Amino acid sequence: MSGGRTVPADITAAAIASFEGCGDERLRTLAQALARHLHEFAAEVGLTQREWEDGIRVLTQTGHITDDRRQEFILWSDSMGLSMLVDALANPLPEGATESTVLGPFYVPGAPQREYGENIAEEPDAGTPAWVYGRVLDTEGNPVAGAELDVWQNGENQLYAVQDPEAEEDHLRGVFRTREDGTFAFVAVRPTPYTIPHDGPVGRMLQSTGRHPWRPAHIHMIVRAPGYRTLTTHIFDAESEYLDSDAVFAVKPSLVRQFEPRAADDPDRPAGVEGEWFSAESDFVLVPE
Numbered sequence: 649m650s651g652g653r654t655v656p657a658d659i660t661a662a663a664i665a666s667f668e669g670c671g672d673e674r675l676r677t678l679a680q681a682l683a684r685h686l687h688e689f690a691a692e693v694g695l696t697q698r699e700w701e702d703g704i705r706v707l708t709q710t711g712h713i714t715d716d717r718r719q720e721f722i723l724w725s726d727s728m729g730l731s732m733l734v735d736a737l738a739n740p741l742p743e744g745a746t747e748s749t750v751l752g753p754f755y756v757p758g759a760p761q762r763e764y765g766e767n768i769a770e771e772p773d774a775g776t777p778a779w780v781y782g783r784v785l786d787t788e789g790n791p792v793a794g795a796e797l798d799v800w801q802n803g804e805n806q807l808y809a810v811q812d813p814e815a816e817e818d819h820l821r822g823v824f825r826t827r828e829d830g831t832f833a834f835v836a837v838r839p840t841p842y843t844i845p846h847d848g849p850v851g852r853m854l855q856s857t858g859r860h861p862w863r864p865a866h867i868h869m870i871v872r873a874p875g876y877r878t879l880t881t882h883i884f885d886a887e888s889e890y891l892d893s894d895a896v897f898a899v900k901p902s903l904v905r906q907f908e909p910r911a912a913d914d915p916d917r918p919a920g921v922e923g924e925w926f927s928a929e930s931d932f933v934l935v936p937e
C-alpha cells in the first residue's frame with residue numbers, strides 16, 4: 649500500500665489475503681470465500697453502522713437462547729433455506745432413490761427399539777392413529793432386510809416429546825427394523841402442522857419480514873442400513889396446509905403421501921387401535937454407499 653486513500657475494496661482484499669498462509673487448503677477456501685461474500689453482501693446493500701449493530705445483537709440473542717433443547721442457529725439455517733441447500737449439495741441422487749430433507753432441530757438420538765407394528769405414542773390423546781407401512785428397497789427394487797427406521801413426530805398438541813415437559817421422553821419416537829422382505833410398519837398419529845419456535849430471533853425475523861412460522865404436517869425418519877447411504881427424510885401429509893409455504897423449505901413433491909381414512913370396523917385395523925384411524929404407505933429407496 650502506498651500513501652493513497654483506502655477504499656472499501658482494499659479492506660476486502662486485505663481480509664481475503666490474510667488467509668493466504670492457511671496450510672489447510674479446504675479451510676483456506678472456506679475462510680476466503682466467507683470473507684469475500686460477507687464483504688460483497690455489506691457492499692451490495694450499503695450496510696449501515698446501525699444495521700451492523702442490529703446484526704450483532706441478533707447473533708448474540710441467538711447464542712443466548714440456544715441450549716441443549718433449543719437450537720436457534722439451526723433454525724436460522726432452516727428458515728433461510730440453507731439447510732435444504734446443504735442437503736441438496738451433499739446428496740445428489742440417482743433416479744428412483746427417495747429424496748432427503750432436513751433433519752430439523754427435534755431429533756434426539758437414542759429412541760427405543762420397537763417391534764414391527766408397535767405404537768410410538770406413549771401418551772393418551774396424542775392424535776388420530778395412523779398405520780404407517782411400506783418397504784425399504786435398493787435402487788434395483790430389492791428389499792433391504794434389517795434396515796433401521798428411526799422415526800419421530802409431533803402429536804396433536806403440535807409438540808415433539810423433547811419440547812413437551814409433560815410427555816414421556818420416548819413419546820412419538822422409536823427405532824424399527826425391516827423384516828426379511830424389507831417391510832416395516834408402525835402405529836403413529838396423523839401428524840399436524842406446527843410452528844417452528846418463533847419466540848426468539850428467528851421468530852422476530854419471520855414477523856418483521858411478513859413470513860409465517862408454520863410447517864406442513866409430516867413424520868420424520870432416518871433410514872440406515874449397512875452398505876447404503878443414510879437417508880434423512882420426512883413424509884408429508886397430502887392434505888396438510890402449508891405444503892406450498894413450509895417455513896423451512898423442506899417439502900419435496902415426491903415425499904407427499906396420502907393418509908387414507910379407515911373405518912373403526914376395518915378388518916385391517918391394527919391391534920390396540922380404536923375408533924377412526926388412517927393409513928399411509930411409503931417405500932424408502934436407499935442408494936448403495
Ligand SMILES: [Fe+2]
Binds near residue numbers: 866
Ligand atoms: Fe418436524
